[in-house]
Amino acid sequence: MKKIAFLLILAFGIFGCSSDDDSQQEVLGCTDPQSLNYNISATKDDGTCEYEVLGCTDPASSNYNPAANTDDGSCIYNKNVTFNFTQNWDGQSVTNADFNNTVYTNESGNFLNISKLRYLISRISLQKADGTTVNFEEYKLIDLTDPASLNLTPALMASTGDYTGISFVYGFNEADNTSGAYPDLNAANWNWPSMLGGGYHFMQMEGSFDDTSGAPQPYAYHNGTARVSNGVFEQNFIAFDFNQNFTITDDATIEIKMDISEWYKNPLLWDLNDRSVDLMMNYLAQKDMHRNGATVFSIGAITQ
Amino acid sequence: MKERSRKIYFLLMALLAIGLFPSCSSNDPDIVEPSEEYVPTPKPLTVPPIFARLLPPPNIPADNPQTEEGVALGRKLFFDPILSGNGTQACASCHKPSNSFTDDLQFSVGIDGIAGTRNSMPIYNLAWSINNKLFWDGRAQGAEIQALEPVTNPIEMHNTWENAVASLQSHVNYPELFKKAFGTNSITKELTAKALAQFERTLISANSPFDKYVLNEGTITPQELNGFQIFMDESRGDCFHCHGNENSPLWTDNIFHNNGLDAIITDKGLGNVSGDPNDDGLFKSPSLRNLAFTAPYMHDGRFATLDDVINHYSEGLVYSRTIDPLMKAVSRGGVQLTASEKADLKAFLLSLSDPSFINNPDFQNPN
Numbered sequence A: 001m002k003k004i005a006f007l008l009i010l011a012f013g014i015f016g017c018s019s020d021d022d023s024q025q026e027v028l029g030c031t032d033p034q035s036l037n038y039n040i041s042a043t044k045d046d047g048t049c050e051y052e053v054l055g056c057t058d059p060a061s062s063n064y065n066p067a068a069n070t071d072d073g074s075c076i077y078n079k080n081v082t083f084n085f086t087q088n089w090d091g092q093s094v095t096n097a098d099f100n101n102t103v104y105t106n107e108s109g110n111f112l113n114i115s116k117l118r119y120l121i122s123r124i125s126l127q128k129a130d131g132t133t134v135n136f137e138e139y140k141l142i143d144l145t146d147p148a149s150l151n152l153t154p155a156l157m158a159s160t161g162d163y164t165g166i167s168f169v170y171g172f173n174e175a176d177n178t179s180g181a182y183p184d185l186n187a188a189n190w191n192w193p194s195m196l197g198g199g200y201h202f203m204q205m206e207g208s209f210d211d212t213s214g215a216p217q218p219y220a221y222h223n224g225t226a227r228v229s230n231g232v233f234e235q236n237f238i239a240f241d242f243n244q245n246f247t248i249t250d251d252a253t254i255e256i257k258m259d260i261s262e263w264y265k266n267p268l269l270w271d272l273n274d275r276s277v278d279l280m281m282n283y284l285a286q287k288d289m290h291r292n293g294a295t296v297f298s299i300g301a302i303t304q
Numbered sequence B: 001m002k003e004r005s006r007k008i009y010f011l012l013m014a015l016l017a018i019g020l021f022p023s024c025s026s027n028d029p030d031i032v033e034p035s036e037e038y039v040p041t042p043k044p045l046t047v048p049p050i051f052a053r054l055l056p057p058p059n060i061p062a063d064n065p066q067t068e069e070g071v072a073l074g075r076k077l078f079f080d081p082i083l084s085g086n087g088t089q090a091c092a093s094c095h096k097p098s099n100s101f102t103d104d105l106q107f108s109v110g111i112d113g114i115a116g117t118r119n120s121m122p123i124y125n126l127a128w129s130i131n132n133k134l135f136w137d138g139r140a141q142g143a144e145i146q147a148l149e150p151v152t153n154p155i156e157m158h159n160t161w162e163n164a165v166a167s168l169q170s171h172v173n174y175p176e177l178f179k180k181a182f183g184t185n186s187i188t189k190e191l192t193a194k195a196l197a198q199f200e201r202t203l204i205s206a207n208s209p210f211d212k213y214v215l216n217e218g219t220i221t222p223q224e225l226n227g228f229q230i231f232m233d234e235s236r237g238d239c240f241h242c243h244g245n246e247n248s249p250l251w252t253d254n255i256f257h258n259n260g261l262d263a264i265i266t267d268k269g270l271g272n273v274s275g276d277p278n279d280d281g282l283f284k285s286p287s288l289r290n291l292a293f294t295a296p297y298m299h300d301g302r303f304a305t306l307d308d309v310i311n312h313y314s315e316g317l318v319y320s321r322t323i324d325p326l327m328k329a330v331s332r333g334g335v336q337l338t339a340s341e342k343a344d345l346k347a348f349l350l351s352l353s354d355p356s357f358i359n360n361p362d363f364q365n366p367n
Helices: A002-024 A183-187 A260-264 A283-293 B002-025 B049-054 B068-078 B161-169 B174-182 B189-201 B209-214 B222-232 B270-274 B306-316 B339-350
Strands: A081-089 A111-128 A133-135 A140-143 A161-170 A203-210 A216-223 A226-229 A232-234 A238-248 A252-259 A297-303
Touching (some): A161 A297, A260 A283, B068 B189, B174 B189
Antiparallel strands (some): A203 A216, A252 A297
16 A cells, blocks of 8 residues: 555655756757747757758759759759741741742742742751750751751750750751761762862752743752862852840740842842852852842741 | 469360461451560661661661561562452552663553653662652652552552452461561551551662672772762762762662753642642752663653663753753753763763662562
8 A cells, every 4th residue: 555655655756856957957959049940949059950942843844953942943954946947038937838849039029930949048046035046956958848847856855944046057067068978868869069169058959930032941950069160169158146135934946037038139139030040159149149048048936 | 283274274275276267267257456475587687898887777667667577578579460440550550670770661550551751760778768758759758658559550450458458368378478577467558558668668779889898898980980080070070969979879869850850840840739839840860870770760750771860961951940050050951961971970870770670589579
């Protein structure tokens, strides 16, 4: 009996003691008010304070920071960019459905139709606002009779953010314009004769026009390296560099427009009665194409 | 113990297989599905050096890879008259190895003695037929489709596929050969065409004197070289826009043109296929390889000699509404080559012919 009473007293004592201890014991926790998990009731810091780490917290982004706990809006995403090549005649859309059917009037007053239009675009790049560039490696032979060739989605993706410019080369620059170097272009029979400097055609535009007596005559407006004289050649590609402010937020499509009418008028009035065929070895014709080409391309819609 | 049970398992499987095979080859009505495990021996095409350097890889359909057994079957079929209605004509009757797989007639004659209306096309380098549009008018998309047509064409092999397949199925060897090639001895027209296409893709020609010259392994004569310059000169031959160049060794653009043969178009060519009147009179540019063996020339075989062909482009062009702009000198009748230019051009063209191709033992009749 005594023993039981003793035990009861002991138990009471222990209970009482422990509750007394609680009120006096240190509260462990983070005691730094600057921390994310500051515990206002903590009396002793236990080393668990967590501090804000700014960064991108989305694992799906290209700059995900696993250490970050606070998203600061800096996430960058890689997006596909598709270049869509469209053609128009002074604003009027031109597709292969127009081939042989639609009659155009150039600045010289020639009535002409188009039966073939193929051209080469290379070295497309995008300039970012931060001064870096996105350089796409692909070149594209655009052929209006092949709808798949009107779009190019390079393997390289572009990061989201602000951009300030778009540039590309019409044709191949001197380093790229190497004879026989591109199997797909060889198979497409796109080569430019070595006696004219070699490499590849930049454009083949063909069709028929009415001569001064109204009779249909062929034209073959082919452009590539210019032959100055035997064994002497002059580069003839055109590098385009457009100032263009845009922001990539998602997969984007950038339209690159060719105004075909410009090949005939600016700055040089091109009369097909004077120059229609056998133009490849004609140095002046090749250089005049180069001059007129400067205003042929522009950037159209950017959609995403 | 484990080893033993495995052995027993294989023994059982073998017995099962032995039990199955005789029932298959004896025209069992229960058709055995293609075995998923059977894989014929892969036999990728041997790409010649000049193609490896300058052209994309060969275009082989994913559902018809090249195999040793498939090619062997295709070769046997190609030379076997079994596919024709009366058992007298094979593919090779109009596509002879000695003629670079065409024949020497203007129009081939079918089993009933009726002549066609187009010149038989030579067969080579099919795996580099870039747009894969076969026949003069491009109506067959790929060799597997092309091979189906002559068998049933009433003026060619004049058979039905039902009958042709039945002949093959009841043949003493073919069911087994199809089984080796495709894992099934249930013969179909599609498998027959696949085997033919596999054999046809092995017909690669890239060993002409001009190929060796481009590879720096041989020389050509000054006359041939001069002919090549004329070929490449826009103001003289201007042949290269449709017929290749030293870096485009297919010697065709594989696309369709009206090359100024007739003032009035009687055979619409591509226009019959597309339904577009702007395509009337357009035919596929043929390759210039092996011209030494492929006369006569043009889609209708109208030119007996290469001289006739060159004369056509030099002074025989005729205007029609769909004439290709590349026939730019049509108002003068053509590019007006001199006699010596013509001779040189012809010499160059013949340097694209490849005797080792027509004599290749792998391409001859195995039957």
